[in-house]
Amino acid sequence: MRSRENNTLFVAAALGLTLAILVTFQVYILREPMRIRLVQAADKQAAEAAGQELYADNCATCHGTNGEGGIGPALNSRDLLTATMDETLAGLTRFGVPSTLMPAWGQASGGPFTDEQLNQLVAFIRAWEPTAPEISLVAEEPDPMRGAKIYETTCFICHGQEGQGTSNAPTLNDPERLQKFDDIWYHNTIGRGRLSKVMPTLVTVLSLAQFNVVVSLIAAWREGESVAAEFPLATFVTNALFAIREFDRPDAIFYLKNSIPLADRDQAEEIQAIIILIEDNRLFEAESSLIAFLPPEEMGRASFDSNCSPCHGDDGTGGMGPNLHGSSFFQSKSDTELAEFILAGRRNTAMDGFEGILGNEEIDNIIILMRSWQE
Numbered sequence: 001m002r003s004r005e006n007n008t009l010f011v012a013a014a015l016g017l018t019l020a021i022l023v024t025f026q027v028y029i030l031r032e033p034m035r036i037r038l039v040q041a042a043d044k045q046a047a048e049a050a051g052q053e054l055y056a057d058n059c060a061t062c063h064g065t066n067g068e069g070g071i072g073p074a075l076n077s078r079d080l081l082t083a084t085m086d087e088t089l090a091g092l093t094r095f096g097v098p099s100t101l102m103p104a105w106g107q108a109s110g111g112p113f114t115d116e117q118l119n120q121l122v123a124f125i126r127a128w129e130p131t132a133p134e135i136s137l138v139a140e141e142p143d144p145m146r147g148a149k150i151y152e153t154t155c156f157i158c159h160g161q162e163g164q165g166t167s168n169a170p171t172l173n174d175p176e177r178l179q180k181f182d183d184i185w186y187h188n189t190i191g192r193g194r195l196s197k198v199m200p201t202l203v204t205v206l207s208l209a210q211f212n213v214v215v216s217l218i219a220a221w222r223e224g225e226s227v228a229a230e231f232p233l234a235t236f237v238t239n240a241l242f243a244i245r246e247f248d249r250p251d252a253i254f255y256l257k258n259s260i261p262l263a264d265r266d267q268a269e270e271i272q273a274i275i276i277l278i279e280d281n282r283l284f285e286a287e288s289s290l291i292a293f294l295p296p297e298e299m300g301r302a303s304f305d306s307n308c309s310p311c312h313g314d315d316g317t318g319g320m321g322p323n324l325h326g327s328s329f330f331q332s333k334s335d336t337e338l339a340e341f342i343l344a345g346r347r348n349t350a351m352d353g354f355e356g357i358l359g360n361e362e363i364d365n366i367i368i369l370m371r372s373w374q375e
Protein backbone atom coordinates (compact mmCIF):
# COMPACT_ATOMS: atom_id res chain seq x y z
CA MET A 1 0.00 0.00 0.00
CA ARG A 2 2.67 2.32 1.06
CA SER A 3 4.66 1.65 -2.02
CA ARG A 4 1.59 2.16 -4.20
CA GLU A 5 0.87 5.47 -2.61
CA ASN A 6 4.45 6.43 -3.20
CA ASN A 7 4.15 5.37 -6.79
CA THR A 8 1.06 7.42 -7.34
CA LEU A 9 2.74 10.42 -5.89
CA PHE A 10 5.75 9.86 -8.09
CA VAL A 11 3.64 9.42 -11.19
CA ALA A 12 1.66 12.50 -10.34
CA ALA A 13 4.81 14.47 -9.79
CA ALA A 14 6.33 13.25 -13.06
CA LEU A 15 3.14 14.05 -14.89
CA GLY A 16 3.05 17.48 -13.38
CA LEU A 17 6.62 18.08 -14.36
CA THR A 18 6.01 16.89 -17.92
CA LEU A 19 3.00 19.12 -18.14
CA ALA A 20 4.98 22.02 -16.82
CA ILE A 21 7.71 21.41 -19.41
CA LEU A 22 5.09 21.06 -22.13
CA VAL A 23 3.37 24.24 -21.11
CA THR A 24 6.62 26.15 -20.95
CA PHE A 25 7.72 24.76 -24.30
CA GLN A 26 4.32 25.43 -25.81
CA VAL A 27 4.42 28.99 -24.67
CA TYR A 28 7.93 29.22 -26.03
CA ILE A 29 6.79 27.86 -29.39
CA LEU A 30 3.94 30.30 -29.43
CA ARG A 31 6.23 33.16 -28.57
CA GLU A 32 9.02 32.37 -31.02
CA PRO A 33 7.53 34.18 -34.04
CA MET A 34 6.78 37.15 -31.83
CA ARG A 35 10.36 37.10 -30.59
CA ILE A 36 11.69 36.98 -34.16
CA ARG A 37 9.39 39.80 -35.11
CA LEU A 38 10.63 41.86 -32.20
CA VAL A 39 14.26 41.20 -33.12
CA GLN A 40 13.51 42.09 -36.73
CA ALA A 41 11.77 45.27 -35.68
CA ALA A 42 14.76 46.20 -33.54
CA ASP A 43 17.13 45.46 -36.46
CA LYS A 44 15.01 47.54 -38.78
CA GLN A 45 14.95 50.40 -36.31
CA ALA A 46 18.72 50.20 -35.87
CA ALA A 47 19.21 50.15 -39.67
CA GLU A 48 16.90 53.13 -40.11
CA ALA A 49 18.68 55.06 -37.37
CA ALA A 50 22.09 54.33 -38.91
CA GLY A 51 20.67 55.25 -42.33
CA GLN A 52 19.29 58.51 -40.97
CA GLU A 53 22.74 59.57 -39.85
CA LEU A 54 24.36 58.60 -43.16
CA TYR A 55 21.62 60.45 -45.01
CA ALA A 56 21.96 63.64 -42.98
CA ASP A 57 25.73 63.71 -43.48
CA ASN A 58 25.87 62.76 -47.15
CA CYS A 59 22.61 63.18 -49.01
CA ALA A 60 20.61 65.98 -47.40
CA THR A 61 22.63 68.77 -49.08
CA CYS A 62 21.31 67.69 -52.48
CA HIS A 63 18.09 65.80 -51.72
CA GLY A 64 16.79 67.96 -48.83
CA THR A 65 16.72 67.27 -45.07
CA ASN A 66 13.44 65.42 -45.38
CA GLY A 67 13.96 64.10 -48.88
CA GLU A 68 11.94 66.94 -50.37
CA GLY A 69 14.50 67.51 -53.12
CA GLY A 70 16.79 70.40 -54.07
CA ILE A 71 19.74 70.04 -56.43
CA GLY A 72 18.77 66.37 -56.64
CA PRO A 73 15.20 65.13 -57.12
CA ALA A 74 12.79 64.46 -54.23
CA LEU A 75 13.28 61.00 -52.72
CA ASN A 76 10.40 61.39 -50.28
CA SER A 77 7.86 60.89 -53.03
CA ARG A 78 4.96 58.47 -53.16
CA ASP A 79 5.37 57.78 -56.88
CA LEU A 80 9.10 57.18 -56.65
CA LEU A 81 8.88 54.88 -53.64
CA THR A 82 5.99 52.75 -54.88
CA ALA A 83 7.56 52.33 -58.31
CA THR A 84 11.06 51.59 -57.06
CA MET A 85 12.22 48.47 -55.32
CA ASP A 86 14.89 48.43 -52.65
CA GLU A 87 17.41 46.89 -55.07
CA THR A 88 16.91 49.74 -57.52
CA LEU A 89 17.33 52.40 -54.82
CA ALA A 90 20.45 50.65 -53.55
CA GLY A 91 21.77 50.26 -57.11
CA LEU A 92 21.27 53.95 -57.93
CA THR A 93 23.02 54.93 -54.72
CA ARG A 94 25.81 52.38 -55.18
CA PHE A 95 26.67 53.32 -58.75
CA GLY A 96 25.44 56.91 -58.93
CA VAL A 97 23.97 58.35 -62.12
CA PRO A 98 26.68 58.87 -64.74
CA SER A 99 26.93 62.36 -66.26
CA THR A 100 24.90 63.91 -63.45
CA LEU A 101 25.81 65.33 -60.06
CA MET A 102 24.74 62.09 -58.39
CA PRO A 103 27.99 60.44 -57.25
CA ALA A 104 28.63 56.71 -56.86
CA TRP A 105 28.59 55.80 -53.15
CA GLY A 106 29.42 52.09 -53.23
CA GLN A 107 32.96 51.02 -52.37
CA ALA A 108 33.27 49.01 -55.57
CA SER A 109 32.79 52.28 -57.50
CA GLY A 110 35.29 54.17 -55.38
CA GLY A 111 32.70 55.53 -52.94
CA PRO A 112 32.73 55.34 -49.13
CA PHE A 113 29.90 52.91 -48.30
CA THR A 114 29.71 49.17 -47.67
CA ASP A 115 26.69 47.15 -48.82
CA GLU A 116 25.41 47.19 -45.25
CA GLN A 117 25.52 50.99 -45.16
CA LEU A 118 23.75 51.18 -48.51
CA ASN A 119 21.02 48.95 -47.09
CA GLN A 120 20.75 51.20 -44.06
CA LEU A 121 20.29 54.21 -46.31
CA VAL A 122 17.61 52.39 -48.27
CA ALA A 123 15.87 51.35 -45.02
CA PHE A 124 15.79 54.99 -43.95
CA ILE A 125 14.46 56.20 -47.30
CA ARG A 126 11.93 53.36 -47.46
CA ALA A 127 10.51 54.36 -44.08
CA TRP A 128 9.17 57.54 -45.72
CA GLU A 129 6.88 55.55 -47.98
CA PRO A 130 3.72 55.33 -45.80
CA THR A 131 3.51 59.12 -45.45
CA ALA A 132 5.29 60.18 -48.63
CA PRO A 133 3.57 63.05 -50.49
CA GLU A 134 2.47 62.70 -54.10
CA ILE A 135 5.35 64.24 -56.01
CA SER A 136 5.50 63.08 -59.52
CA LEU A 137 8.45 60.90 -60.40
CA VAL A 138 9.76 63.20 -63.07
CA ALA A 139 8.46 66.61 -63.88
CA GLU A 140 8.96 65.78 -67.53
CA GLU A 141 6.21 64.45 -69.74
CA PRO A 142 6.62 60.88 -70.96
CA ASP A 143 8.80 61.24 -73.99
CA PRO A 144 8.91 58.14 -76.22
CA MET A 145 11.26 59.87 -78.67
CA ARG A 146 13.88 60.42 -75.98
CA GLY A 147 13.18 56.86 -74.83
CA ALA A 148 13.96 55.69 -78.34
CA LYS A 149 17.33 57.47 -78.21
CA ILE A 150 18.23 55.64 -75.02
CA TYR A 151 16.81 52.40 -76.38
CA GLU A 152 18.86 52.67 -79.54
CA THR A 153 22.08 53.18 -77.68
CA THR A 154 21.54 50.75 -74.81
CA CYS A 155 19.01 48.05 -75.65
CA PHE A 156 18.81 47.51 -79.41
CA ILE A 157 22.01 45.46 -79.59
CA CYS A 158 20.14 42.67 -77.80
CA HIS A 159 16.46 43.44 -78.41
CA GLY A 160 16.59 44.62 -82.03
CA GLN A 161 16.09 48.04 -83.60
CA GLU A 162 12.37 48.31 -82.85
CA GLY A 163 12.11 45.71 -80.13
CA GLN A 164 11.50 42.89 -82.58
CA GLY A 165 14.05 40.71 -80.75
CA THR A 166 17.29 39.06 -81.86
CA SER A 167 18.89 35.71 -81.24
CA ASN A 168 20.25 37.24 -78.01
CA ALA A 169 17.07 38.53 -76.43
CA PRO A 170 13.29 38.24 -76.66
CA THR A 171 10.86 40.43 -78.60
CA LEU A 172 9.74 43.43 -76.58
CA ASN A 173 7.09 44.83 -78.93
CA ASP A 174 4.90 41.72 -78.79
CA PRO A 175 1.34 43.13 -78.43
CA GLU A 176 0.11 40.26 -76.27
CA ARG A 177 2.89 40.62 -73.71
CA LEU A 178 2.64 44.39 -73.76
CA GLN A 179 -1.03 44.13 -72.77
CA LYS A 180 -0.27 41.63 -70.05
CA PHE A 181 2.18 43.78 -68.04
CA ASP A 182 1.92 47.37 -66.91
CA ASP A 183 4.46 50.18 -66.82
CA ILE A 184 5.53 49.41 -63.26
CA TRP A 185 6.34 45.84 -64.25
CA TYR A 186 8.49 47.08 -67.14
CA HIS A 187 10.10 49.68 -64.95
CA ASN A 188 11.13 47.04 -62.42
CA THR A 189 12.15 44.41 -64.97
CA ILE A 190 14.41 46.84 -66.77
CA GLY A 191 15.84 48.13 -63.50
CA ARG A 192 16.49 44.75 -61.96
CA GLY A 193 17.54 42.85 -65.06
CA ARG A 194 17.62 39.07 -65.14
CA LEU A 195 21.22 38.39 -64.47
CA SER A 196 21.00 34.61 -64.69
CA LYS A 197 19.64 35.03 -68.20
CA VAL A 198 21.97 37.70 -69.57
CA MET A 199 19.55 40.61 -69.18
CA PRO A 200 21.86 43.20 -67.59
CA THR A 201 20.99 45.26 -64.53
CA LEU A 202 20.42 48.63 -66.10
CA VAL A 203 20.42 50.63 -62.88
CA THR A 204 24.12 50.94 -63.47
CA VAL A 205 23.69 52.91 -66.67
CA LEU A 206 20.24 54.50 -66.53
CA SER A 207 18.84 57.07 -64.14
CA LEU A 208 15.23 56.81 -63.00
CA ALA A 209 14.28 59.61 -65.36
CA GLN A 210 15.81 57.55 -68.16
CA PHE A 211 13.94 54.44 -67.02
CA ASN A 212 10.75 56.44 -67.28
CA VAL A 213 11.33 57.59 -70.80
CA VAL A 214 12.31 54.05 -71.88
CA VAL A 215 9.11 52.76 -70.28
CA SER A 216 7.17 55.49 -72.10
CA LEU A 217 8.65 54.15 -75.34
CA ILE A 218 7.40 50.68 -74.44
CA ALA A 219 4.00 52.21 -73.60
CA ALA A 220 3.96 53.79 -77.07
CA TRP A 221 4.61 50.34 -78.59
CA ARG A 222 1.65 49.09 -76.54
CA GLU A 223 -0.51 51.68 -78.34
CA GLY A 224 0.79 50.33 -81.65
CA GLU A 225 2.95 53.38 -82.37
CA SER A 226 6.32 53.03 -83.99
CA VAL A 227 8.93 55.46 -82.71
CA ALA A 228 12.33 55.76 -84.31
CA ALA A 229 15.08 57.84 -82.80
CA GLU A 230 16.83 60.22 -85.11
CA PHE A 231 20.58 60.34 -84.81
CA PRO A 232 22.73 62.62 -86.85
CA LEU A 233 25.15 60.89 -89.21
CA ALA A 234 27.98 62.30 -87.09
CA THR A 235 26.91 60.19 -84.10
CA PHE A 236 27.50 57.00 -86.07
CA VAL A 237 30.76 58.32 -87.42
CA THR A 238 32.08 59.25 -83.96
CA ASN A 239 30.98 55.87 -82.61
CA ALA A 240 32.78 54.15 -85.47
CA LEU A 241 35.89 56.23 -84.78
CA PHE A 242 35.80 55.22 -81.15
CA ALA A 243 35.46 51.55 -82.14
CA ILE A 244 38.40 51.78 -84.55
CA ARG A 245 40.58 53.20 -81.81
CA GLU A 246 39.59 50.25 -79.64
CA PHE A 247 40.54 47.95 -82.55
CA ASP A 248 36.95 46.71 -82.50
CA ARG A 249 36.37 46.11 -86.19
CA PRO A 250 32.91 44.47 -85.97
CA ASP A 251 31.54 47.44 -83.99
CA ALA A 252 33.09 49.96 -86.34
CA ILE A 253 31.54 48.21 -89.34
CA PHE A 254 28.22 47.92 -87.52
CA TYR A 255 28.03 51.68 -86.92
CA LEU A 256 29.10 52.54 -90.44
CA LYS A 257 26.54 50.20 -92.02
CA ASN A 258 23.86 51.81 -89.85
CA SER A 259 24.97 55.26 -90.97
CA ILE A 260 24.45 54.56 -94.68
CA PRO A 261 20.68 55.21 -94.73
CA LEU A 262 21.42 58.71 -93.36
CA ALA A 263 24.08 59.51 -95.92
CA ASP A 264 23.68 61.04 -99.36
CA ARG A 265 24.90 59.12 -102.42
CA ASP A 266 28.51 60.39 -102.37
CA GLN A 267 28.83 59.94 -98.65
CA ALA A 268 27.43 56.41 -98.88
CA GLU A 269 30.10 55.50 -101.42
CA GLU A 270 32.78 56.93 -99.19
CA ILE A 271 31.47 54.98 -96.20
CA GLN A 272 31.51 51.76 -98.25
CA ALA A 273 35.15 52.44 -99.09
CA ILE A 274 35.96 52.95 -95.41
CA ILE A 275 34.21 49.72 -94.49
CA ILE A 276 36.44 47.91 -96.98
CA LEU A 277 39.52 49.50 -95.39
CA ILE A 278 38.39 48.23 -92.00
CA GLU A 279 37.71 44.77 -93.37
CA ASP A 280 41.25 44.78 -94.78
CA ASN A 281 42.51 45.74 -91.33
CA ARG A 282 43.87 49.07 -92.63
CA LEU A 283 42.71 50.86 -89.52
CA PHE A 284 44.95 53.94 -89.67
CA GLU A 285 43.75 54.79 -93.16
CA ALA A 286 40.16 54.16 -92.10
CA GLU A 287 40.65 56.43 -89.11
CA SER A 288 42.03 59.35 -91.10
CA SER A 289 39.31 59.01 -93.75
CA LEU A 290 36.68 59.05 -91.04
CA ILE A 291 38.18 62.08 -89.33
CA ALA A 292 38.03 63.97 -92.62
CA PHE A 293 34.60 62.60 -93.52
CA LEU A 294 32.43 65.31 -91.95
CA PRO A 295 33.12 68.98 -91.21
CA PRO A 296 34.78 69.37 -87.78
CA GLU A 297 31.90 71.41 -86.42
CA GLU A 298 29.44 68.61 -87.17
CA MET A 299 31.70 66.05 -85.54
CA GLY A 300 32.15 68.41 -82.59
CA ARG A 301 28.38 68.60 -82.21
CA ALA A 302 28.05 64.81 -81.96
CA SER A 303 30.81 64.67 -79.33
CA PHE A 304 29.31 67.60 -77.44
CA ASP A 305 25.84 65.97 -77.48
CA SER A 306 27.05 62.81 -75.84
CA ASN A 307 29.69 64.23 -73.46
CA CYS A 308 28.81 67.78 -72.51
CA SER A 309 25.12 68.50 -73.13
CA PRO A 310 23.89 66.46 -70.12
CA CYS A 311 25.29 69.33 -68.01
CA HIS A 312 25.70 72.27 -70.39
CA GLY A 313 22.39 71.92 -72.25
CA ASP A 314 21.61 70.84 -75.81
CA ASP A 315 23.17 73.84 -77.48
CA GLY A 316 25.57 74.75 -74.72
CA THR A 317 23.06 77.24 -73.38
CA GLY A 318 23.46 75.92 -69.86
CA GLY A 319 21.81 73.55 -67.41
CA MET A 320 23.50 72.17 -64.37
CA GLY A 321 26.75 73.53 -65.84
CA PRO A 322 27.17 77.13 -67.04
CA ASN A 323 26.01 78.60 -70.33
CA LEU A 324 28.99 78.35 -72.69
CA HIS A 325 27.76 81.03 -75.11
CA GLY A 326 29.66 84.21 -74.46
CA SER A 327 31.65 82.68 -71.58
CA SER A 328 34.43 85.16 -70.78
CA PHE A 329 36.55 82.29 -69.44
CA PHE A 330 36.23 80.58 -72.80
CA GLN A 331 36.90 83.71 -74.83
CA SER A 332 40.03 84.58 -72.87
CA LYS A 333 41.75 81.24 -73.51
CA SER A 334 43.69 79.92 -76.49
CA ASP A 335 42.67 76.62 -78.12
CA THR A 336 45.58 74.86 -76.44
CA GLU A 337 44.61 76.18 -73.03
CA LEU A 338 41.00 75.15 -73.58
CA ALA A 339 42.01 71.66 -74.67
CA GLU A 340 44.08 71.37 -71.49
CA PHE A 341 41.15 72.60 -69.43
CA ILE A 342 38.77 70.04 -70.95
CA LEU A 343 41.26 67.24 -70.35
CA ALA A 344 41.95 68.25 -66.75
CA GLY A 345 38.55 69.59 -65.66
CA ARG A 346 38.12 71.97 -62.72
CA ARG A 347 38.94 70.59 -59.30
CA ASN A 348 36.13 70.09 -56.80
CA THR A 349 33.38 70.89 -59.26
CA ALA A 350 31.15 68.66 -61.37
CA MET A 351 33.37 69.58 -64.32
CA ASP A 352 35.47 66.40 -64.41
CA GLY A 353 38.33 66.12 -66.85
CA PHE A 354 37.94 64.09 -70.06
CA GLU A 355 41.44 62.63 -70.06
CA GLY A 356 41.19 59.09 -71.41
CA ILE A 357 37.59 59.66 -72.54
CA LEU A 358 37.97 62.05 -75.47
CA GLY A 359 40.69 61.96 -78.09
CA ASN A 360 42.54 65.08 -79.26
CA GLU A 361 40.56 65.63 -82.49
CA GLU A 362 37.32 65.20 -80.63
CA ILE A 363 38.34 67.95 -78.24
CA ASP A 364 39.56 70.13 -81.10
CA ASN A 365 36.22 69.64 -82.86
CA ILE A 366 34.29 70.51 -79.71
CA ILE A 367 36.33 73.69 -79.39
CA ILE A 368 35.61 74.60 -83.01
CA LEU A 369 31.90 74.13 -82.28
CA MET A 370 32.10 76.21 -79.11
CA ARG A 371 34.02 78.98 -80.93
CA SER A 372 31.10 79.23 -83.36
CA TRP A 373 28.92 80.12 -80.35
CA GLN A 374 31.04 83.03 -79.19
CA GLU A 375 30.15 85.49 -81.95
Ligand code: HEC
Nearest residue numbers: 058059062071072073089092093097100101102207208209
Ligand atom coordinates in the same frame (compact mmCIF):
# COMPACT_ATOMS: atom_id res chain seq x y z
C1 HEC B 1 25.96 66.51 -55.22
C2 HEC B 1 24.54 66.27 -55.16
C3 HEC B 1 24.03 64.89 -54.72
C4 HEC B 1 24.35 64.18 -53.58
C5 HEC B 1 25.32 64.58 -52.48
C6 HEC B 1 23.52 63.00 -53.61
N1 HEC B 1 22.75 62.99 -54.73
FE1 HEC B 1 21.41 61.54 -55.24
N2 HEC B 1 21.02 62.54 -56.99
C7 HEC B 1 21.55 63.76 -57.35
C8 HEC B 1 21.03 64.14 -58.66
C9 HEC B 1 21.35 65.40 -59.44
C10 HEC B 1 20.18 63.08 -59.06
C11 HEC B 1 19.38 62.99 -60.35
C12 HEC B 1 20.21 62.28 -61.37
C13 HEC B 1 19.47 62.20 -62.71
O1 HEC B 1 19.41 63.24 -63.40
O2 HEC B 1 18.95 61.13 -63.00
C14 HEC B 1 20.19 62.11 -57.98
C15 HEC B 1 19.46 60.93 -57.99
C16 HEC B 1 19.34 60.06 -56.92
C17 HEC B 1 18.48 58.92 -56.89
C18 HEC B 1 17.55 58.51 -58.01
C19 HEC B 1 16.26 59.25 -57.82
C20 HEC B 1 15.59 59.66 -59.09
O3 HEC B 1 14.39 60.05 -59.01
O4 HEC B 1 16.25 59.64 -60.17
C21 HEC B 1 18.65 58.31 -55.67
C22 HEC B 1 17.93 57.06 -55.16
C23 HEC B 1 19.62 59.07 -54.95
N3 HEC B 1 20.03 60.13 -55.75
C24 HEC B 1 20.06 58.78 -53.67
C25 HEC B 1 21.06 59.49 -53.02
C26 HEC B 1 21.59 59.10 -51.74
C27 HEC B 1 21.11 57.92 -50.90
C28 HEC B 1 22.58 60.00 -51.43
C29 HEC B 1 23.48 60.02 -50.24
C30 HEC B 1 24.26 58.85 -49.98
C31 HEC B 1 22.65 60.95 -52.55
N4 HEC B 1 21.72 60.60 -53.48
C32 HEC B 1 23.51 62.04 -52.60
C33 HEC B 1 22.43 64.52 -56.63
C34 HEC B 1 23.03 64.13 -55.44
Ligand code: HEC
Nearest residue numbers: 154155158168169170177189190194197198199200202214
Ligand atom coordinates in the same frame (compact mmCIF):
# COMPACT_ATOMS: atom_id res chain seq x y z
C1 HEC C 1 23.12 42.12 -73.23
C2 HEC C 1 21.82 41.92 -73.81
C3 HEC C 1 20.67 42.78 -73.33
C4 HEC C 1 20.60 44.16 -73.24
C5 HEC C 1 21.68 45.17 -73.55
C6 HEC C 1 19.25 44.46 -72.80
N1 HEC C 1 18.55 43.31 -72.61
FE1 HEC C 1 16.61 43.17 -72.00
N2 HEC C 1 16.73 41.13 -71.98
C7 HEC C 1 17.83 40.40 -72.39
C8 HEC C 1 17.54 38.98 -72.24
C9 HEC C 1 18.47 37.83 -72.57
C10 HEC C 1 16.22 38.89 -71.72
C11 HEC C 1 15.41 37.63 -71.41
C12 HEC C 1 15.62 37.21 -69.99
C13 HEC C 1 14.72 36.02 -69.68
O1 HEC C 1 14.73 35.08 -70.45
O2 HEC C 1 14.01 36.11 -68.69
C14 HEC C 1 15.74 40.27 -71.58
C15 HEC C 1 14.49 40.61 -71.08
C16 HEC C 1 13.98 41.90 -71.07
C17 HEC C 1 12.63 42.26 -70.67
C18 HEC C 1 11.56 41.29 -70.21
C19 HEC C 1 10.82 40.86 -71.44
C20 HEC C 1 9.68 39.93 -71.13
O3 HEC C 1 8.66 40.08 -71.82
O4 HEC C 1 9.83 39.09 -70.23
C21 HEC C 1 12.51 43.62 -70.83
C22 HEC C 1 11.25 44.46 -70.59
C23 HEC C 1 13.77 44.11 -71.30
N3 HEC C 1 14.64 43.05 -71.43
C24 HEC C 1 14.03 45.44 -71.60
C25 HEC C 1 15.29 45.94 -71.91
C26 HEC C 1 15.58 47.35 -72.10
C27 HEC C 1 14.54 48.47 -72.05
C28 HEC C 1 16.92 47.43 -72.34
C29 HEC C 1 17.75 48.71 -72.53
C30 HEC C 1 17.57 49.79 -71.56
C31 HEC C 1 17.46 46.09 -72.35
N4 HEC C 1 16.44 45.21 -72.08
C32 HEC C 1 18.79 45.76 -72.61
C33 HEC C 1 19.03 40.90 -72.87
C34 HEC C 1 19.37 42.25 -72.91
Ligand code: HEC
Nearest residue numbers: 099100307308311320321322327329342346349350351366
Ligand atom coordinates in the same frame (compact mmCIF):
# COMPACT_ATOMS: atom_id res chain seq x y z
C1 HEC D 1 28.76 66.51 -65.03
C2 HEC D 1 28.50 67.82 -65.56
C3 HEC D 1 29.43 68.40 -66.62
C4 HEC D 1 29.84 67.82 -67.80
C5 HEC D 1 29.49 66.41 -68.31
C6 HEC D 1 30.65 68.80 -68.47
N1 HEC D 1 30.74 69.93 -67.73
FE1 HEC D 1 31.78 71.60 -68.20
N2 HEC D 1 31.27 72.41 -66.41
C7 HEC D 1 30.42 71.86 -65.49
C8 HEC D 1 30.32 72.75 -64.35
C9 HEC D 1 29.46 72.53 -63.11
C10 HEC D 1 31.14 73.84 -64.62
C11 HEC D 1 31.41 75.07 -63.72
C12 HEC D 1 32.50 74.68 -62.75
C13 HEC D 1 32.70 75.77 -61.73
O1 HEC D 1 31.88 75.84 -60.81
O2 HEC D 1 33.66 76.51 -61.88
C14 HEC D 1 31.72 73.60 -65.95
C15 HEC D 1 32.59 74.48 -66.58
C16 HEC D 1 32.98 74.37 -67.90
C17 HEC D 1 33.71 75.37 -68.64
C18 HEC D 1 34.18 76.68 -68.09
C19 HEC D 1 33.08 77.68 -68.26
C20 HEC D 1 33.29 78.94 -67.48
O3 HEC D 1 32.71 79.97 -67.91
O4 HEC D 1 33.98 78.92 -66.44
C21 HEC D 1 33.90 74.89 -69.90
C22 HEC D 1 34.59 75.60 -71.05
C23 HEC D 1 33.30 73.59 -69.95
N3 HEC D 1 32.76 73.30 -68.72
C24 HEC D 1 33.28 72.78 -71.07
C25 HEC D 1 32.80 71.47 -71.05
C26 HEC D 1 32.92 70.59 -72.18
C27 HEC D 1 33.55 70.92 -73.51
C28 HEC D 1 32.36 69.41 -71.80
C29 HEC D 1 32.26 68.12 -72.61
C30 HEC D 1 33.46 67.63 -73.19
C31 HEC D 1 31.89 69.56 -70.43
N4 HEC D 1 32.17 70.84 -70.02
C32 HEC D 1 31.24 68.58 -69.71
C33 HEC D 1 29.77 70.64 -65.58
C34 HEC D 1 29.99 69.71 -66.59
